[in-house]
Amino acid sequence: MKIQTEKTGTILVAVILEERFDATCAPDYIVAVKEWIENGNVQIILDLGHVDFIDSTALGAIIKSFKWFRQAEVGTGELALCQINNKIMSLLKLTRMDRVFPIFSNCQEAVAAMTGPE
Amino acid sequence: MSSQETHYLHLMIPSNKEDSRLIGRAVYSFCLHLGFDEIQSYQIELATVEVTHNIVDHAYSNCPDCTLELHAQALADRIIFTIIDTGLPADFVLPCSCPIDPDDTIDSLPESSMGLYIITSVMDSVEYEVYEKSNILTMVKYLPES
Numbered sequence: 001m002k003i004q005t006e007k008t009g010t011i012l013v014a015v016i017l018e019e020r021f022d023a024t025c026a027p028d029y030i031v032a033v034k035e036w037i038e039n040g041n042v043q044i045i046l047d048l049g050h051v052d053f054i055d056s057t058a059l060g061a062i063i064k065s066f067k068w069f070r071q072a073e074v075g076t077g078e079l080a081l082c083q084i085n086n087k088i089m090s091l092l093k094l095t096r097m098d099r100v101f102p103i104f105s106n107c108q109e110a111v112a113a114m115t116g117p118e
Numbered sequence: 119m120s121s122q123e124t125h126y127l128h129l130m131i132p133s134n135k136e137d138s139r140l141i142g143r144a145v146y147s148f149c150l151h152l153g154f155d156e157i158q159s160y161q162i163e164l165a166t167v168e169v170t171h172n173i174v175d176h177a178y179s180n181c182p183d184c185t186l187e188l189h190a191q192a193l194a195d196r197i198i199f200t201i202i203d204t205g206l207p208a209d210f211v212l213p214c215s216c217p218i219d220p221d222d223t224i225d226s227l228p229e230s231s232m233g234l235y236i237i238t239s240v241m242d243s244v245e246y247e248v249y250e251k252s253n254i255l256t257m258v259k260y261l262p263e264s
Contacts, residue, residue, distance in 0.1 A: 020139060022135070022139070022167070023135045023138075023171055024135050024136050024139070053142070053160065053163070053164075055164060055167055055168065055171070055233075056164075056168055056171075056230075056232040056233045056236055057171065057230075059232065060228070060229040060230050060232065061229075063227050063228070063229050064229045066224065066227075067224055067225060067227065067229075070224055086156070086157055087156060087157055087160035087161075090157045090160065090161060091160075091161075091164065091236075094161070094216075094236065094239055094240075095216060095217075095218050095232055095235070095236070096216055096218045096219075096220050097218060097220075099220035100218070100220050100224075100227065
């Protein structure tokens with residue numbers, strides 16, 4: 001699974017460079033998440049701009065990582081999603097996860113929200 | 119689509135999740151062709167992929183030599199999807215409510231078992247039967263009104 005990461009202050013922006021984020025590659029995402037946490041990265045923005053298909057296994061993996069980031073650094077650990085297309089948003093609405101995940105239209109908005117007012 | 123016109127899709131794939139993508143892509147294109155929009159087509163694709171994943175994991179317990187079949191028949195007002203495997207019969211109850219409660223604690227959020235809910239939410243009807251050692255899941259989706 002191809003994931004491109006870039007650090008913005010304390011925030012790690014992870015761009016999923018896959019058209020399909022599904023059961024085939026969800027285990028790779030979990031491996032990457034463990035590595036991020038081991039390296040002290042617990043404020044994560046997941047950029048799904050390249051993703052056109054997500055299944056329930058991948059959604060479950062994102063939920064798992066959402067819990068891990070929160071648990072790793074209580075109070076500051078966070079996972080936000082951005083650049084979600086209408087198809088993926090329909091899955092989040094169907095499963096009501098749109099009311100759980102912090103969701104932003106782009107990475108800049110997500111960074112601003114996670115950084116807070118200066 | 120006129121009532122005289124019928125469209126049919128038949129695929130047989132090995133029981134593995136990478137090949138489930140073939141079924142997903144074919145179903146997505148089939149649904150677009152029949153007048154569903156991109157979001158509806160994605161959701162129908164997702165439902166069929168969730169079914170095939172359940173077969174790979176549970177009916178066949180990751181048996182790459184096993185096969186599963188998809189038939190999709192478009193009638194005047196609906197598509198009938200039939201997915202057939204010859205693995206272990208499934209023992210499940212179709213869920214009637216979303217397994218996720220956004221007001222619940224984060225620790226309580228489920229990390230699995232959302233597939234059946236997605237299937238029943240997306241499709242208009244879902245039926246499962248075992249017939250002569252074949253497990254047959256039949257799902258119906260009505261075509262969008264034009």
